[in-house]
Amino acid sequence: MAGFNRRDFLVSSGVALASAGLSPLAYAQDATPKRGGTLNMLINPEPPVLVSIFQTTGPALVASSKVLEGLLAYDFDLKPKPQLATAWNASPDGLKYTFTLRQNVKWHDGEPFTSADVAFSIELLKSIHPRGRSTFANVTRVSTPDARTAIIELSKPAPYLLKALSAGESPIVPKHLYANGDPLTNPHNNAPIGTGPFRFKSWARGASIVYERNPDYWDAGKPYIDSLVFKVIPDAAARSAAFETGALDLGGENPVPLSDLPRLTQLPQLAVETRGYRFLEPLSEIDFNLDHPILKDVRVRQAIAHAINPQVVQKTIAYGYADISPTPITPASPYHDAKLAPYPFDTANAEKLLDAAGYPRKNGGPRFQLTHDFLPYGDMYRRQADYVKSALARVGIDVTVRSQDLPSFLKRVYADRQFDFTSIGVNTLFDPSVGVQRLYWSKNIRPGVPFSNAPHYSNAQVDALLESASIETDETKRVALYQQFQQIVYRDLPILNLVAPRMVTVANRRVRNHTVSAQGLEGNLADVYLSA
Amino acid sequence: MNRRTRFAAIARRTAWQALPTVLAIVILNFFLLKLMPGDAADVLAGEAGSATAETLQALRAKFGLDQPVLHQLGAYLSHLAHGSLGYSPRYDAPVLQLILSRLPNTLLLMGTALGLALVAGVVLGAVMAHWAGKWPDRVLSVLALLLYSTPGFWIGLLAIVLFSVHLGWLPSGGDATIGAQLHGFARFADVARHVLLPAVTLATFFVAIYARLTRAAMLEVQRQDFVRTAHAKGLHPLRVTVRHVLRNALMPLTTMIGIHFGTLLGGAAVTETVFSWPGLGRLALDAVMARDFSVLLGVLLLSSLLVIVANVAVDLLQAWLDPRIA
Numbered sequence: 001m002a003g004f005n006r007r008d009f010l011v012s013s014g015v016a017l018a019s020a021g022l023s024p025l026a027y028a029q030d031a032t033p034k035r036g037g038t039l040n041m042l043i044n045p046e047p048p049v050l051v052s053i054f055q056t057t058g059p060a061l062v063a064s065s066k067v068l069e070g071l072l073a074y075d076f077d078l079k080p081k082p083q084l085a086t087a088w089n090a091s092p093d094g095l096k097y098t099f100t101l102r103q104n105v106k107w108h109d110g111e112p113f114t115s116a117d118v119a120f121s122i123e124l125l126k127s128i129h130p131r132g133r134s135t136f137a138n139v140t141r142v143s144t145p146d147a148r149t150a151i152i153e154l155s156k157p158a159p160y161l162l163k164a165l166s167a168g169e170s171p172i173v174p175k176h177l178y179a180n181g182d183p184l185t186n187p188h189n190n191a192p193i194g195t196g197p198f199r200f201k202s203w204a205r206g207a208s209i210v211y212e213r214n215p216d217y218w219d220a221g222k223p224y225i226d227s228l229v230f231k232v233i234p235d236a237a238a239r240s241a242a243f244e245t246g247a248l249d250l251g252g253e254n255p256v257p258l259s260d261l262p263r264l265t266q267l268p269q270l271a272v273e274t275r276g277y278r279f280l281e282p283l284s285e286i287d288f289n290l291d292h293p294i295l296k297d298v299r300v301r302q303a304i305a306h307a308i309n310p311q312v313v314q315k316t317i318a319y320g321y322a323d324i325s326p327t328p329i330t331p332a333s334p335y336h337d338a339k340l341a342p343y344p345f346d347t348a349n350a351e352k353l354l355d356a357a358g359y360p361r362k363n364g365g366p367r368f369q370l371t372h373d374f375l376p377y378g379d380m381y382r383r384q385a386d387y388v389k390s391a392l393a394r395v396g397i398d399v400t401v402r403s404q405d406l407p408s409f410l411k412r413v414y415a416d417r418q419f420d421f422t423s424i425g426v427n428t429l430f431d432p433s434v435g436v437q438r439l440y441w442s443k444n445i446r447p448g449v450p451f452s453n454a455p456h457y458s459n460a461q462v463d464a465l466l467e468s469a470s471i472e473t474d475e476t477k478r479v480a481l482y483q484q485f486q487q488i489v490y491r492d493l494p495i496l497n498l499v500a501p502r503m504v505t506v507a508n509r510r511v512r513n514h515t516v517s518a519q520g521l522e523g524n525l526a527d528v529y530l531s532a
Numbered sequence: 533m534n535r536r537t538r539f540a541a542i543a544r545r546t547a548w549q550a551l552p553t554v555l556a557i558v559i560l561n562f563f564l565l566k567l568m569p570g571d572a573a574d575v576l577a578g579e580a581g582s583a584t585a586e587t588l589q590a591l592r593a594k595f596g597l598d599q600p601v602l603h604q605l606g607a608y609l610s611h612l613a614h615g616s617l618g619y620s621p622r623y624d625a626p627v628l629q630l631i632l633s634r635l636p637n638t639l640l641l642m643g644t645a646l647g648l649a650l651v652a653g654v655v656l657g658a659v660m661a662h663w664a665g666k667w668p669d670r671v672l673s674v675l676a677l678l679l680y681s682t683p684g685f686w687i688g689l690l691a692i693v694l695f696s697v698h699l700g701w702l703p704s705g706g707d708a709t710i711g712a713q714l715h716g717f718a719r720f721a722d723v724a725r726h727v728l729l730p731a732v733t734l735a736t737f738f739v740a741i742y743a744r745l746t747r748a749a750m751l752e753v754q755r756q757d758f759v760r761t762a763h764a765k766g767l768h769p770l771r772v773t774v775r776h777v778l779r780n781a782l783m784p785l786t787t788m789i790g791i792h793f794g795t796l797l798g799g800a801a802v803t804e805t806v807f808s809w810p811g812l813g814r815l816a817l818d819a820v821m822a823r824d825f826s827v828l829l830g831v832l833l834l835s836s837l838l839v840i841v842a843n844v845a846v847d848l849l850q851a852w853l854d855p856r857i858a
Contacts, residue, residue: 040710045818046818048576048622048623048624048822049624054587055576055580056580056581056582057576057579057580057581058579058581128587128590129587130577130580130582130583130584130587131582133584133586133587134584182594184590184594185594185624187624189624190623190624190625204633204710204810205623205625205630205633205634205810205815206634206810206811206814206815206818207706207707207710207808207810208706208710210710229710231706231710231808232808232810233705233808234805234808234814234818235685235805235806235807235808237689237692237806238689238692238704238705238805238806238807238808241689241692241693241696241697241704241705242704242705244697245696245697245700245703245704247703247704247705247706404569405821406570406575406578406579406821407568407569407570407571407574407575407578407821407823408568408569408570409578410570410574410575410577410578411569411570411574412569415574416569426581427581427582438582446584446585448574448585448588449577449583449584449585449588450574450577450578450581450582450583451577451578451581451582451583452583
């Protein structure tokens with residue numbers, strides 16, 4: 001049995017998902033896995049590289065995690081499981097994590113995997129990974145007393161560290177291939193060499209990526225399928241058609257428009273899965289520009305909160321595939337404060353607040369005008385923006401919806417700050433220190449950095465709470481700190497949190513065991529098999 | 533003037549017109565692209581869903597985006613002078629290699645589509661002109677109008693639903709069966725099956741134009757004296773239509789095809805997206821969305837070269853069709 005963390009803080013984080021009555025083993029027990037076959041999986045959009053050490057776009061994580069592995073894998077409840085590490089433990093002060101590494105693991109080029117690879121990779125993650133820079137900020141050194149032991153030493157505790165070691169988030173790359181030259185331009189970023197169940201075979205840009213079974217995989221007998229083909233299908237309607245014709249077996253992160261789901265799920269061969277996204281945990285929200293002369297008044301923001309019905313967002317905008325989350329830490333997290341309910345949908349109250357703020361209705365006309373931008377990612381946020389327009393019209397706010405492509409949007413909001421308020425989605429990730437703190441921490445007001453503190457929210461008390469929680473090793477105290485944080489930002493309302501969308505995986509029923517962990521399709525797919 | 537010197541004159545004229553045109557296109561494109569808000573680092577950071585100021589700075593340094601704009605232009609032109617289209621930092625590959633990997637697909641799709649459009653358009657147009665004002669003309673006119681006004685992506689999606697999803701005759705996308713090691717005729721048949729739907733989709737719009745154009749041009753030629761002479765000689769009406777009328781009516785058609793060659797590249801982006809066809813149009817579209825300027829400049833440069841080559845070909849073709857053109 002793997003050595004569990006003495007303080008066992010991860011157990012509590014699993015309660016939320018485990019209590020949902022989900023049994024990850026239900027699939028695994030239905031038959032003995034069958035060997036052979038080709039799995040056709042969607043990759044969308046096409047990733048720029050196949051290694052996720054400096055690229056954290058979803059498709060790169062999906063592609064990388066089959067070839068390059070992490071130290072740990074995770075249960076549905078985010079409890080660590082062995083992958084390249086077979087045992088691990090943390091020192092009582094939380095400043096030292098010792099990993100015992102798997103023996104007799106070879107890279108796909110035949111070189112042995114050792115602790116030097118781990119030390120090299122953690123240091124690389126700390127210097128070039130978009131999140132690793134903050135996740136591993138407290139790492140002072142990674143020592144390697146012997147070839148199968150790696151010790152991560154920290155200057156300050158990092159209670160989220162053990163949740164950040166998945167293959168997608170923190171891949172272990174071969175030192176002998178990455179030590180020389182610039183890792184960003186390493187040719188193996190496009191032709192990865194790892195320890196994982198699949199080997200890279202070919203990549204036809206714009207069409208497909210082909211992986212083949214690694215017969216020397218350390219988990220003998222796995223993987224079950226012979227080859228894994230990622231297909232690039234840029235058009236949403238064409239993806240739906242590909243699922244219908246059987247050209248696609250598997251696709252994650254809402255592979256088809258949600259409006260197509262009812263039709264596709266009618267088909268006997270297709271099934272839908274919503275588990276396996278705990279590492280992303282997206283959140284749909286409205287960010288206010290607190291430098292805006294009208295929106296800097298908290299009464300105006302509260303009026304907007306009262307005028308928008310989160311149930312409409314949940315049922316109509318997200319087609320029911322969402323949980324209402326009035327706080328930035330979603331209900332799936334053990335740090336969620338369930339005592340906070342959404343601002344009641346109450347247009348009379350909203351009008352009263354707007355009157356009090358000094359914006360009366362001007363003889364039948366609107367009180368004032370605002371422009372609303374939305375994140376151009378899928379169509380969820382466009383639909384949400386349309387709803388915001390119609391909902392706010394009822395309380396006398398005239399909203400113009402403005403659309404633009406992704407780089408234009410990011411530049412407008414984060415660099416130029418030419419916005420009033422936005423419909424946006426962020427991934428709150430596996431821990432609030434990594435996924436939520438960046439949105440509210442005043443030290444993360446970083447011009448030009450996407451998904452930083454867009455509202456320019458600055459509250460010394462919130463900063464202190466976030467900073468304490470990020471190094472708090474006592475789980476009960478950490479929960480209390482985050483609950484206090486949620487209560488303050490709920491009241492201050494720099495961001496109106498609406499729903500946590502549930503991502504959907506669409507799969508042909510012959511594909512078994514595709515979602516066996518919290519990593520979902522960002523797992524290594526070693527357990528996947530195709531039933532007859 | 534004999535034919536060879538005529539052709540040489542056309543080629544010379546085109547060459548000295550093409551060079552400054554291409555240079556102007558490159559410089560104009562460069563500044564147009566620089567006007568777009570956001571850069572490649574923004575996109576990568578946005579797609580990643582998280583970033584730090586340091587990683588953004590590292591990305592910009594890697595892409596050369598931290599340099600002054602004129603410096604970037606100078607670097608690009610200097611690369612170009614050395615025969616290099618630059619390097620795509622996003623794809624971690626030379627731009628030329630990216631483009632060459634997509635070019636055969638695009639040429640195949642465009643060639644097939646243009647060929648289909650030309651044959652179908654000319655046949656339909658000839659039929660319409662021959663029976664002008666009668667019912668075949670009326671029916672085909674309505675059909676041409678329908679094809680002309682229906683958006684290509686919609687035709688493409690409907691074709692997928694009908695031929696791939698319901699009938700299961702043809703694949704719904706891609707350029708070949710992935711992983712199938714086919715050779716000879718099997719490979720040809722596989723590619724043909726994949727190219728058919730996108731080519732037909734791409735062709736529909738142009739079929740309508742060519743049909744209308746052929747019809748109008750033929751009606752005009754029919755009123756000319758030499759046609760009456762041909763009829764008076766007692767030639768078979770079909771022979772008059774094909775040999776005398778159609779050949780003369782092809783002149784405006786060839787001009788249009790030259791122009792459409794450029795349009796097809798643009799129109800191909802939509803069709804390529806619907807049918808997951810790995811061609812240049814999609815590469816360009818992806819490059820716009822990703823602000824991958826070196827790739828986009830390369831595609832635009834190549835497209836402008838293609839259009840120029842197509843125009844030269846049309847000029848030569850017209851010189852051959854009509855000896856009066858010098």
